[in-house]
Amino acid sequence: DQQVKQNSPSLSVQEGRISILNCDYTNSMFDYFLWYKKYPAEGPTFLISISSIKDKNEDGRFTVFLNKSAKHLSLHIVPSQPGDSAVYFCAAPPSGNTPLVFGKGTRLSVIA
Amino acid sequence: KAGVTQTPRYLIKTRGQQVTLSCSPISGHRSVSWYQQTPGQGLQFLFEYFSETQRNKGNFPGRFSGRQFSNSRSEMNVSTLELGDSALYLCASSSDTPRETQYFGPGTRLLVL
Numbered sequence: 001d002q003q004v005k006q007n008s009p010s011l012s013v014q015e016g017r018i019s020i021l022n023c024d025y026t027n028s029m030f031d032y033f034l035w036y037k038k039y040p041a042e043g044p045t046f047l048i049s050i051s052s053i054k055d056k057n058e059d060g061r062f063t064v065f066l067n068k069s070a071k072h073l074s075l076h077i078v079p080s081q082p083g084d085s086a087v088y089f090c091a092a093p094p095s096g097n098t099p100l101v102f103g104k105g106t107r108l109s110v111i112a
Numbered sequence: 113k114a115g116v117t118q119t120p121r122y123l124i125k126t127r128g129q130q131v132t133l134s135c136s137p138i139s140g141h142r143s144v145s146w147y148q149q150t151p152g153q154g155l156q157f158l159f160e161y162f163s164e165t166q167r168n169k170g171n172f173p174g175r176f177s178g179r180q181f182s183n184s185r186s187e188m189n190v191s192t193l194e195l196g197d198s199a200l201y202l203c204a205s206s207s208d209t210p211r212e213t214q215y216f217g218p219g220t221r222l223l224v225l
Contacts, residue, residue: 006154036216041219043202043204043217043218044155049213089154099157099170101157102154102155104153105155
C-alpha cells in the first residue's frame with residue numbers, strides 16, 4: 001500500500017507559467033515532508049521541505065503547501081524555467097529512524 | 113565536502129551472476145541508505161546502515177544484501193541476478209537518521225541480460 005502518492009506521472013508547462021506538482025499521503029502520523037528533484041543520470045537532490053506545524057514554506061521560486069486535513073501537499077514553481085524539467089519526488093519519514101517513503105515521481109517538462 | 117560517490121556507474125551482467133556495488137558517503141555521515149529505481153516504481157527502499165549495523169530493511173528478497181564498514185563506506189550485493197533486477201541503484205547518506213535530508217549519489221545503472 002503506497003503511503004505517499006503522486007498521481008500525475010507527467011506534467012507539461014510553458015516557460016514562465018506556474019507548475020503545480022501534487023502529492024497525497026495516507027499516514028496521518030507523517031509530520032515532515034520533502035521534495036526531491038532528479039535529472040537523468042544523476043541522483044535526486046533535495047529541493048525543499050515542510051514541517052506539519054506549518055502550512056507553507058517558500059524558497060525562491062519554490063513554495064510547498066501542506067493541507068493536513070486533506071493529507072495533501074503541493075509544490076509550486078513560479079515562474080517555471082526550462083532548467084526545472086526533471087522528475088520530482090515527494091517523500092515523508094514515517095517515524096523514528098524509519099527511512100523515507102517516496103512517491104513514484106512526476107516528470108515535469110517546461111517548454112520554452 | 114565531496115558528495116556521495118558510487119562505483120561503478122554502469123554495469124552489465126547476465127542472469128545468475130552476482131554483483132557488488134559500492135558507496136562512499138559524505139564525510140562525517142554515518143547513515144547510508146540504498147534504493148532501487150525502476151521505471152514507474154519510483155524509489156524503493158532496500159536497506160539502511162548506521163554504524164556498521166543494518167537499521168532498516170525494505171521488502172526485497174534475501175538475494176539483496178549489504179554491509180557497512182567502519183569508515184561508513186557501504187556495499188550492496190545482489191546474488192543470482194534476475195532480469196527484473198535491471199535498475200538504477202541509488203545510495204544516499206545522512207548524518208544521523210534517514211529522517212534528515214538525504215544526499216544521493218549519482219547511482220549505478222545495472223543491466224541484467
